[in-house]
Amino acid sequence: MKKWTYRFMIELTNHRFLSLSIKKFAQSKISKPFIKSYAKVYQINQEEMQQELHTFSTLHDLFTRKLKTDVRKIGNEKDAVISPVDGVIEDCGEITTQKELVVKGKSYSMSEMVGNEENVEKYIGGTFIILYLSPRHYHRIHSPVTGEIVNEFSLGTKSYPVNRLGLKYGKSPLSKNYRMISEIVHDKGSLFLVKVGAMYINSIEKTTQSNFLKKGEEVAYFSFGSTVVLLFEKDTFILKNDLQTPTDVRMGEVLGYLKDKKCL
Numbered sequence: 691m692k693k694w695t696y697r698f699m700i701e702l703t704n705h706r707f708l709s710l711s712i713k714k715f716a717q718s719k720i721s722k723p724f725i726k727s728y729a730k731v732y733q734i735n736q737e738e739m740q741q742e743l744h745t746f747s748t749l750h751d752l753f754t755r756k757l758k759t760d761v762r763k764i765g766n767e768k769d770a771v772i773s774p775v776d777g778v779i780e781d782c783g784e785i786t787t788q789k790e791l792v793v794k795g796k797s798y799s800m801s802e803m804v805g806n807e808e809n810v811e812k813y814i815g816g817t818f819i820i821l822y823l824s825p826r827h828y829h830r831i832h833s834p835v836t837g838e839i840v841n842e843f844s845l846g847t848k849s850y851p852v853n854r855l856g857l858k859y860g861k862s863p864l865s866k867n868y869r870m871i872s873e874i875v876h877d878k879g880s881l882f883l884v885k886v887g888a889m890y891i892n893s894i895e896k897t898t899q900s901n902f903l904k905k906g907e908e909v910a911y912f913s914f915g916s917t918v919v920l921l922f923e924k925d926t927f928i929l930k931n932d933l934q935t936p937t938d939v940r941m942g943e944v945l946g947y948l949k950d951k952k953c954l
Contacts, residue, residue, distance in 0.1 A: 713893065713913070721749040728752065732826035753829050754911050764906035765944035771835055771927065772905060773939045774883065775918050776828040777821040780936050782929060784817060785921065791818045800921065804871055804882055805845045812880070815924040819945060822917050829912040831885060832941055833903040834920060835948070837876035840901075844870045844894075846887070870894045870910070874903065878948040879926035883909075888916035906942060925951045 715721055725746055729736065736743055740756040765772045773779075781793045789810050790797045801807050823829060846868040868887035873880060885894050893913035903909065929946040939945070 715749075716753065716913070717748055717750040719747055722747060724749060725752055728825075732824075734826055738828075750913060753825075753913055755828065756830065757828060762906075762940060762942040764942040766905075767944065767947075769878070769948040770905075770944045771920075771946050771948060772832075773821065773941055773943045773945055774832045774834045774909075774920070775821055775823055775830075776940050777823040777918070777938075778936050779933065779939050779945075780820045780822045780917075782817065782819040782933065782935060785813050785815060785924075787814055789814060791919075791921075793818075793820055803869075803884060803919070804921070805843070809841075809873065812923050813882070813921055817920075817922040817927050817929060817946075819920040819929075820917065821920070821939070823912060825914065828941065829914070829916075830897075830908055830941075831883075831910045831912070831918060833874070833905055833907045833909050834883065834945070835874060835876045835881065836903065836905045837874040838902050839872050840875050840880075841873040842871065844868070868894075870896075872909070876948060878950060879923040881923065881927070882919070882921035884919040884921065885910060885912070886917040886919060888912065888914045920945075925949065 725743065725748075728734075728749060729743055729752065734752075738757050738761045740758050743752075746752045746755070783792060785791060785800055788797075789800045791800060791803070792798075800813060801810050804810065870885045872883045872885075874883060887894060894910055894916075895913070896910045898907065898909050926949055927946055928949055930944060933945065
């Protein structure tokens with residue numbers, strides 16, 4: 691009953707007009723008086739921000755804020771894969787032989803998520819990591835590895851919630867929401883960086899035009915809280931032994947390590 695009630699309420703409110711209205715409000719100067727209370731409610735760390743709170747003109751500017759140089763240390767150990775965002779690791783595991791990710795007890799089709807059956811085979815038996823960004827988090831996205839974007843595209847239209855309730859009761863938000871997908875080739879194989887739009891606000895903006903990425907380099911930002919899914923090719927990645935779920939993580943922290951296929 692909870693699941694269907696939740697889905698019904700979301701469908702009532704998740705429409706284009708309301709989405710555009712919220713987006714327009716957040717990007718307008720009318721939203722400026724709400725900045726201080728928003729920062730207080732969500733306990734935003736103002737010490738890390740590149741700008742002082744009073745200098746932001748809109749809520750959107752606060753959502754997409756930049757951080758001071760060097761407040762995030764990039765894990766530079768050999769073959770280290772870093773978190774591309776500040777967020778919460780909600781789940782991680784193995785991509786099944788049925789080409790599915792099992793997140794919070796719910797199965798997601800990898801083929802549907804990335805929209806390309808041809809590229810899925812080499813990811814079977816690989817690893818997935820789900821990273822959720824709440825409204826309080828820093829919303830800019832960085833490259834988890836050094837590599838080259840060989841394929842990039844967008845899928846989906848509407849965006850449903852991707853928080854814990856959304857993952858538990860929603861209608862497959864990770865594989866149906868609007869999402870921008872980048873396939874990155876690194877020196878050990880390949881991975882998918884899936885940027886999933888959040889409820890109401892679909893906007894995912896690219897901030898680099900280069901296909902060659904350095905680990906830690908900024909690649910895009912969300913206009914609101916959202917989720918990033920990392921999908922690693924089979925036999926190319928191993929999670930850190932002490933990685934727990936759910937747990938908070940900051941951009942630059944090590945999630946695991948790339949591995950040579952021939953060494954496994």
